[in-house]
Amino acid sequence: MPAERLYTHLCWHGTAAGTDLFDLHVAASILAMAAQDAEASGRTLSEACGLGSAELRDLFLLMFPGAAGMLGGLAAAAVVPAADERQLREILFVNSAHASPFERLLAHMIARRSLSPDHLWQDLGFGSRRVLSKLMRRHYPRLAERNAQEMKWKKFFYRMMCAATDYALCVAPVCSECDEFDACFGAEDGPSRLARIGAGPLPLPGEIRA
Template sequence: MTNALYTDLISGGTGEAFDRHVFAAVIATGFAPPERLLTDTLALSLPDLTRLFTAYFPHRLDLLDVHPRWSGEQADELEEPSLRALLYNNHSPETNADHARWLARIIARRSLGTRHLWEDLGLTRRAEIGDLMRRHFAPLAARNPGMRWKKFFYRTLCEQEGVLLCKAPNCQDCADYRLCFPPPEVLAAEDAARSANPGGV
Protein backbone atom coordinates (compact mmCIF):
# COMPACT_ATOMS: atom_id res chain seq x y z
CA MET A 1 0.00 0.00 0.00
CA THR A 2 2.84 2.39 0.81
CA ASN A 3 4.16 2.72 -2.75
CA ALA A 4 0.68 2.88 -4.28
CA LEU A 5 -0.47 5.52 -1.82
CA TYR A 6 2.66 7.61 -2.39
CA THR A 7 2.09 7.50 -6.15
CA ASP A 8 -1.55 8.44 -5.74
CA LEU A 9 -0.70 11.38 -3.48
CA ILE A 10 2.02 12.68 -5.79
CA SER A 11 0.08 12.27 -9.02
CA GLY A 12 -2.97 14.20 -7.84
CA GLY A 13 -1.28 16.57 -5.42
CA THR A 14 -0.66 20.29 -5.63
CA GLY A 15 1.96 22.69 -4.30
CA GLU A 16 5.74 22.81 -4.64
CA ALA A 17 7.17 19.53 -5.94
CA PHE A 18 9.84 18.80 -3.32
CA ASP A 19 7.58 19.58 -0.37
CA ARG A 20 4.79 17.54 -1.95
CA HIS A 21 7.22 14.62 -2.23
CA VAL A 22 8.28 14.92 1.42
CA PHE A 23 4.74 15.13 2.74
CA ALA A 24 3.59 12.28 0.49
CA ALA A 25 6.46 10.13 1.75
CA VAL A 26 5.74 10.71 5.44
CA ILE A 27 2.01 10.22 4.95
CA ALA A 28 2.45 6.99 2.96
CA THR A 29 4.80 5.52 5.54
CA GLY A 30 2.66 6.95 8.33
CA PHE A 31 -0.19 4.69 7.26
CA ALA A 32 2.06 1.62 7.26
CA PRO A 33 1.63 0.63 10.95
CA PRO A 34 -2.02 -0.54 10.93
CA GLU A 35 -2.43 -0.13 14.68
CA ARG A 36 -1.30 3.53 14.65
CA LEU A 37 -3.21 6.61 13.61
CA LEU A 38 -1.71 9.08 11.15
CA THR A 39 -2.13 11.73 13.84
CA ASP A 40 0.31 9.68 15.94
CA THR A 41 2.85 8.71 13.29
CA LEU A 42 3.10 12.34 12.12
CA ALA A 43 2.51 13.97 15.54
CA LEU A 44 -0.05 16.30 13.94
CA SER A 45 -3.53 17.08 15.19
CA LEU A 46 -6.51 16.26 13.00
CA PRO A 47 -7.06 19.98 12.22
CA ASP A 48 -3.38 20.30 11.17
CA LEU A 49 -3.65 17.19 9.02
CA THR A 50 -6.76 18.61 7.37
CA ARG A 51 -4.90 21.83 6.54
CA LEU A 52 -1.93 19.88 5.20
CA PHE A 53 -4.12 17.69 2.99
CA THR A 54 -6.08 20.71 1.78
CA ALA A 55 -2.82 22.42 0.78
CA TYR A 56 -1.14 19.44 -0.91
CA PHE A 57 -3.54 16.51 -1.37
CA PRO A 58 -7.11 17.84 -1.57
CA HIS A 59 -8.07 14.85 -3.74
CA ARG A 60 -7.41 12.48 -0.82
CA LEU A 61 -9.07 14.22 2.10
CA ASP A 62 -11.06 11.00 2.39
CA LEU A 63 -7.97 9.38 3.95
CA LEU A 64 -8.69 11.35 7.10
CA ASP A 65 -12.02 9.56 7.47
CA VAL A 66 -10.10 6.68 9.08
CA HIS A 67 -9.57 8.84 12.17
CA PRO A 68 -13.04 8.84 13.77
CA ARG A 69 -11.58 7.54 17.05
CA TRP A 70 -9.05 10.39 17.32
CA SER A 71 -9.46 11.84 20.79
CA GLY A 72 -6.35 13.97 21.11
CA GLU A 73 -2.65 13.94 20.46
CA GLN A 74 -0.45 11.04 21.50
CA ALA A 75 1.69 11.80 24.53
CA ASP A 76 5.15 13.05 23.65
CA GLU A 77 8.29 11.10 24.35
CA LEU A 78 10.60 12.86 26.78
CA GLU A 79 12.82 14.57 24.21
CA GLU A 80 10.18 15.51 21.63
CA PRO A 81 9.26 19.00 22.88
CA SER A 82 12.93 20.02 23.00
CA LEU A 83 13.60 18.58 19.55
CA ARG A 84 10.54 20.30 18.07
CA ALA A 85 11.67 23.60 19.57
CA LEU A 86 15.20 23.14 18.24
CA LEU A 87 13.85 22.62 14.75
CA TYR A 88 11.14 25.26 14.75
CA ASN A 89 13.36 27.93 16.30
CA ASN A 90 15.83 27.35 13.48
CA HIS A 91 13.43 27.27 10.55
CA SER A 92 14.34 29.16 7.39
CA PRO A 93 12.92 32.70 7.24
CA GLU A 94 11.19 31.98 3.95
CA THR A 95 9.48 28.83 5.24
CA ASN A 96 5.82 29.31 6.10
CA ALA A 97 5.30 29.10 9.86
CA ASP A 98 2.66 26.36 9.55
CA HIS A 99 4.91 24.30 7.28
CA ALA A 100 7.84 24.74 9.67
CA ARG A 101 5.69 23.62 12.59
CA TRP A 102 4.35 20.61 10.70
CA LEU A 103 7.83 19.54 9.63
CA ALA A 104 9.30 20.11 13.10
CA ARG A 105 6.64 17.86 14.63
CA ILE A 106 7.02 15.18 11.96
CA ILE A 107 10.83 15.12 12.09
CA ALA A 108 10.84 15.04 15.89
CA ARG A 109 8.42 12.10 15.97
CA ARG A 110 10.24 10.18 13.26
CA SER A 111 13.57 10.81 15.01
CA LEU A 112 12.33 8.30 17.59
CA GLY A 113 12.56 5.55 14.98
CA THR A 114 15.27 2.90 14.84
CA ARG A 115 16.51 3.46 11.29
CA HIS A 116 18.32 6.39 9.71
CA LEU A 117 16.16 9.50 9.77
CA TRP A 118 15.77 9.69 6.00
CA GLU A 119 14.46 6.12 6.03
CA ASP A 120 12.06 6.73 8.90
CA LEU A 121 10.74 9.76 7.00
CA GLY A 122 10.11 7.50 4.00
CA LEU A 123 12.47 9.45 1.75
CA THR A 124 13.99 7.71 -1.24
CA ARG A 125 17.59 8.91 -0.95
CA ARG A 126 19.87 9.90 1.92
CA ALA A 127 20.62 13.24 0.23
CA GLU A 128 16.98 14.27 0.55
CA ILE A 129 17.21 14.75 4.32
CA GLY A 130 20.04 17.21 3.74
CA ASP A 131 17.98 18.97 1.06
CA LEU A 132 15.02 19.14 3.45
CA MET A 133 17.07 20.57 6.29
CA ARG A 134 18.83 23.15 4.11
CA ARG A 135 15.55 24.20 2.57
CA HIS A 136 13.41 24.54 5.69
CA PHE A 137 15.86 24.62 8.64
CA ALA A 138 18.82 26.43 7.10
CA PRO A 139 20.30 27.92 10.32
CA LEU A 140 20.39 24.47 11.91
CA ALA A 141 21.69 22.80 8.76
CA ALA A 142 24.55 25.29 8.61
CA ARG A 143 25.69 24.16 12.07
CA ASN A 144 25.92 20.45 11.21
CA PRO A 145 29.58 19.59 10.57
CA GLY A 146 28.62 16.49 8.62
CA MET A 147 27.17 14.28 11.35
CA ARG A 148 24.26 11.94 10.88
CA TRP A 149 21.19 14.05 11.50
CA LYS A 150 19.76 12.26 14.55
CA LYS A 151 23.14 12.24 16.25
CA PHE A 152 23.53 15.92 15.45
CA PHE A 153 20.09 16.75 16.88
CA TYR A 154 20.74 14.96 20.16
CA ARG A 155 24.27 16.27 20.50
CA THR A 156 22.95 19.80 19.98
CA LEU A 157 20.25 19.31 22.63
CA CYS A 158 22.83 17.98 25.08
CA GLU A 159 25.12 20.92 24.42
CA GLN A 160 22.24 23.31 25.04
CA GLU A 161 21.70 21.71 28.43
CA GLY A 162 25.41 21.71 29.23
CA VAL A 163 25.52 17.92 29.17
CA LEU A 164 28.35 16.15 27.36
CA LEU A 165 27.63 12.46 26.84
CA CYS A 166 30.46 11.84 24.40
CA LYS A 167 33.45 9.83 25.61
CA ALA A 168 36.17 12.01 24.10
CA PRO A 169 36.94 15.73 24.44
CA ASN A 170 36.45 16.23 20.71
CA CYS A 171 35.04 14.27 17.79
CA GLN A 172 38.36 13.53 16.13
CA ASP A 173 39.62 11.69 19.23
CA CYS A 174 36.45 9.69 19.78
CA ALA A 175 36.37 5.92 19.23
CA ASP A 176 32.85 6.27 17.82
CA TYR A 177 33.87 8.84 15.20
CA ARG A 178 32.87 6.57 12.29
CA LEU A 179 29.35 6.15 13.73
CA CYS A 180 28.71 9.89 13.65
CA PHE A 181 30.84 10.77 10.62
CA PRO A 182 30.71 7.69 8.39
CA PRO A 183 33.18 7.63 5.49
CA PRO A 184 31.82 7.68 1.91
CA GLU A 185 32.29 3.93 1.42
CA VAL A 186 30.10 3.18 4.45
CA LEU A 187 27.37 5.52 3.19
CA ALA A 188 27.60 3.92 -0.26
CA ALA A 189 27.25 0.43 1.22
CA GLU A 190 24.22 1.50 3.28
CA ASP A 191 22.60 3.10 0.24
CA ALA A 192 23.25 -0.04 -1.82
CA ALA A 193 21.65 -2.20 0.86
CA ARG A 194 18.67 0.14 0.95
CA SER A 195 18.29 -0.05 -2.86
CA ALA A 196 18.43 -3.84 -2.77
CA ASN A 197 15.73 -4.03 -0.09
CA PRO A 198 13.57 -0.90 -0.31
CA GLY A 199 11.26 -0.39 2.66
CA GLY A 200 10.08 3.18 2.11
CA VAL A 201 8.12 4.77 -0.70
Protein backbone atom coordinates in the same frame (compact mmCIF):
# COMPACT_ATOMS: atom_id res chain seq x y z
CA MET B 1 -4.00 1.45 1.57
CA PRO B 2 -0.42 0.20 0.91
CA ALA B 3 2.27 2.81 1.45
CA GLU B 4 3.31 3.08 -2.19
CA ARG B 5 -0.31 3.59 -3.28
CA LEU B 6 -0.84 6.23 -0.60
CA TYR B 7 2.28 8.07 -1.76
CA THR B 8 1.13 8.04 -5.37
CA HIS B 9 -2.42 9.06 -4.45
CA LEU B 10 -1.18 12.02 -2.42
CA CYS B 11 1.19 13.17 -5.15
CA TRP B 12 -1.53 13.09 -7.77
CA HIS B 13 -3.88 15.07 -5.56
CA GLY B 14 -1.49 17.79 -4.50
CA THR B 15 -2.20 21.47 -4.78
CA ALA B 16 -2.54 22.75 -8.31
CA ALA B 17 -1.02 26.22 -8.47
CA GLY B 18 2.24 27.18 -6.84
CA THR B 19 2.99 23.75 -5.42
CA ASP B 20 6.62 23.06 -4.67
CA LEU B 21 7.19 19.57 -6.03
CA PHE B 22 10.02 18.77 -3.64
CA ASP B 23 7.93 19.68 -0.59
CA LEU B 24 5.04 17.65 -2.01
CA HIS B 25 7.38 14.68 -2.37
CA VAL B 26 8.68 15.15 1.19
CA ALA B 27 5.25 15.32 2.82
CA ALA B 28 3.87 12.38 0.82
CA SER B 29 6.91 10.23 1.61
CA ILE B 30 6.71 10.90 5.35
CA LEU B 31 2.98 10.18 5.50
CA ALA B 32 3.35 6.99 3.45
CA MET B 33 6.20 5.72 5.62
CA ALA B 34 4.30 6.59 8.80
CA ALA B 35 1.19 4.83 7.48
CA GLN B 36 3.22 1.71 6.75
CA ASP B 37 4.67 1.70 10.27
CA ALA B 38 1.28 2.43 11.81
CA GLU B 39 -0.29 -0.55 10.06
CA ALA B 40 2.58 -2.85 11.10
CA SER B 41 2.47 -1.78 14.75
CA GLY B 42 -1.27 -1.32 15.25
CA ARG B 43 -0.90 2.42 15.85
CA THR B 44 -2.79 5.28 14.26
CA LEU B 45 -1.32 7.46 11.54
CA SER B 46 -1.22 10.34 14.03
CA GLU B 47 0.86 8.33 16.45
CA ALA B 48 3.27 7.32 13.70
CA CYS B 49 3.70 10.74 12.08
CA GLY B 50 3.40 13.04 15.11
CA LEU B 51 0.43 15.07 13.88
CA GLY B 52 -2.90 15.14 15.71
CA SER B 53 -6.22 15.14 13.90
CA ALA B 54 -6.35 18.92 13.42
CA GLU B 55 -2.73 19.06 12.26
CA LEU B 56 -3.28 16.24 9.78
CA ARG B 57 -6.23 18.16 8.38
CA ASP B 58 -4.09 21.30 8.15
CA LEU B 59 -1.38 19.39 6.26
CA PHE B 60 -3.86 17.87 3.81
CA LEU B 61 -5.55 21.21 3.14
CA LEU B 62 -2.15 22.84 2.63
CA MET B 63 -0.51 20.18 0.47
CA PHE B 64 -3.13 17.63 -0.66
CA PRO B 65 -6.56 19.31 -0.78
CA GLY B 66 -7.69 16.95 -3.51
CA ALA B 67 -7.11 14.02 -1.16
CA ALA B 68 -8.78 15.58 1.89
CA GLY B 69 -11.64 13.09 1.55
CA MET B 70 -9.23 10.37 2.67
CA LEU B 71 -9.01 11.83 6.17
CA GLY B 72 -12.25 10.18 7.24
CA GLY B 73 -10.67 6.78 6.62
CA LEU B 74 -7.35 7.52 8.31
CA ALA B 75 -7.46 6.78 12.02
CA ALA B 76 -6.22 9.78 13.96
CA ALA B 77 -5.59 10.44 17.61
CA ALA B 78 -4.34 13.04 20.01
CA VAL B 79 -0.56 13.32 20.00
CA VAL B 80 1.18 13.91 23.33
CA PRO B 81 4.93 14.21 22.69
CA ALA B 82 7.41 13.36 25.42
CA ALA B 83 9.83 16.01 26.70
CA ASP B 84 12.64 15.05 24.29
CA GLU B 85 10.30 15.14 21.32
CA ARG B 86 8.92 18.53 22.34
CA GLN B 87 12.47 19.84 22.64
CA LEU B 88 13.40 18.60 19.17
CA ARG B 89 10.24 20.15 17.72
CA GLU B 90 11.28 23.47 19.21
CA ILE B 91 14.88 23.22 17.99
CA LEU B 92 13.70 22.52 14.46
CA PHE B 93 11.05 25.24 14.34
CA VAL B 94 13.22 27.92 15.96
CA ASN B 95 15.80 27.23 13.26
CA SER B 96 13.32 27.09 10.39
CA ALA B 97 13.83 29.26 7.35
CA HIS B 98 10.45 31.01 7.36
CA ALA B 99 8.54 29.79 10.45
CA SER B 100 5.84 28.76 7.98
CA PRO B 101 2.86 26.52 8.76
CA PHE B 102 4.43 23.79 6.64
CA GLU B 103 7.73 24.02 8.52
CA ARG B 104 5.90 23.73 11.84
CA LEU B 105 4.09 20.59 10.70
CA LEU B 106 7.29 19.24 9.18
CA ALA B 107 9.15 19.80 12.46
CA HIS B 108 6.51 17.77 14.30
CA MET B 109 6.78 14.91 11.81
CA ILE B 110 10.58 14.86 11.82
CA ALA B 111 10.66 14.87 15.62
CA ARG B 112 8.27 11.89 15.82
CA ARG B 113 9.95 9.93 13.04
CA SER B 114 13.32 10.49 14.76
CA LEU B 115 12.09 8.04 17.40
CA SER B 116 12.11 5.20 14.85
CA PRO B 117 15.13 2.85 14.71
CA ASP B 118 16.67 3.28 11.25
CA HIS B 119 18.56 6.12 9.62
CA LEU B 120 16.38 9.22 9.68
CA TRP B 121 16.18 9.43 5.89
CA GLN B 122 14.82 5.87 5.86
CA ASP B 123 12.32 6.57 8.64
CA LEU B 124 11.07 9.55 6.64
CA GLY B 125 10.52 7.35 3.59
CA PHE B 126 13.21 9.01 1.45
CA GLY B 127 15.32 7.29 -1.17
CA SER B 128 18.64 8.51 0.21
CA ARG B 129 20.25 10.84 2.72
CA ARG B 130 20.63 13.41 -0.08
CA VAL B 131 16.89 14.12 0.06
CA LEU B 132 17.09 14.73 3.81
CA SER B 133 20.12 17.00 3.37
CA LYS B 134 18.23 19.05 0.77
CA LEU B 135 15.23 19.28 3.11
CA MET B 136 17.41 20.54 5.96
CA ARG B 137 19.18 23.11 3.76
CA ARG B 138 15.85 24.41 2.48
CA HIS B 139 13.75 24.49 5.63
CA TYR B 140 16.24 24.43 8.53
CA PRO B 141 19.32 26.12 7.03
CA ARG B 142 20.94 27.12 10.33
CA LEU B 143 20.98 23.49 11.44
CA ALA B 144 22.33 22.42 8.05
CA GLU B 145 25.16 24.93 8.41
CA ARG B 146 25.99 23.66 11.89
CA ASN B 147 26.09 20.11 10.57
CA ALA B 148 28.58 20.94 7.84
CA GLN B 149 30.64 17.86 8.74
CA GLU B 150 27.69 15.62 7.80
CA MET B 151 27.10 14.01 11.19
CA LYS B 152 24.22 11.55 11.10
CA TRP B 153 21.11 13.62 11.67
CA LYS B 154 19.76 11.70 14.64
CA LYS B 155 23.15 11.98 16.37
CA PHE B 156 23.25 15.68 15.49
CA PHE B 157 19.78 16.31 16.87
CA TYR B 158 20.55 14.65 20.16
CA ARG B 159 23.81 16.57 20.37
CA MET B 160 21.83 19.79 19.93
CA MET B 161 19.32 18.73 22.57
CA CYS B 162 22.07 17.90 25.05
CA ALA B 163 23.79 21.22 24.38
CA ALA B 164 20.52 23.04 25.09
CA THR B 165 20.35 21.44 28.53
CA ASP B 166 24.09 21.77 29.30
CA TYR B 167 24.48 18.00 29.26
CA ALA B 168 27.82 16.60 28.13
CA LEU B 169 26.95 14.03 25.49
CA CYS B 170 30.53 13.19 24.50
CA VAL B 171 33.70 12.85 26.53
CA ALA B 172 36.05 13.26 23.57
CA PRO B 173 37.33 16.86 23.13
CA VAL B 174 36.69 16.78 19.36
CA CYS B 175 34.93 14.34 17.08
CA SER B 176 38.14 13.34 15.28
CA GLU B 177 39.53 11.97 18.56
CA CYS B 178 36.43 9.96 19.46
CA ASP B 179 36.53 6.15 19.42
CA GLU B 180 32.94 6.13 18.11
CA PHE B 181 33.56 8.47 15.17
CA ASP B 182 32.08 6.04 12.64
CA ALA B 183 28.89 5.69 14.68
CA CYS B 184 28.25 9.41 14.21
CA PHE B 185 29.78 10.06 10.79
CA GLY B 186 29.82 6.70 9.00
CA ALA B 187 28.07 5.99 5.72
CA GLU B 188 24.27 5.92 5.80
CA ASP B 189 23.77 3.30 3.15
CA GLY B 190 20.76 1.07 2.72
CA PRO B 191 17.54 0.74 0.76
CA SER B 192 14.55 3.00 1.06
CA ARG B 193 11.97 1.54 3.45
CA LEU B 194 9.08 2.39 1.14
CA ALA B 195 8.21 -0.57 -1.06
CA ARG B 196 8.65 0.11 -4.77
CA ILE B 197 6.27 -2.52 -6.05
CA GLY B 198 2.97 -2.77 -7.87
CA ALA B 199 2.57 -0.63 -10.95
CA GLY B 200 6.27 0.16 -11.32
CA PRO B 201 8.49 2.91 -9.93
CA LEU B 202 6.88 5.82 -8.13
CA PRO B 203 7.05 9.29 -9.71
CA LEU B 204 10.17 11.27 -9.10
CA PRO B 205 9.70 14.75 -7.55
CA GLY B 206 10.05 16.42 -10.92
CA GLU B 207 7.47 14.10 -12.43
CA ILE B 208 4.70 14.59 -9.89
CA ARG B 209 1.53 15.98 -11.37
CA ALA B 210 -0.93 18.06 -9.43
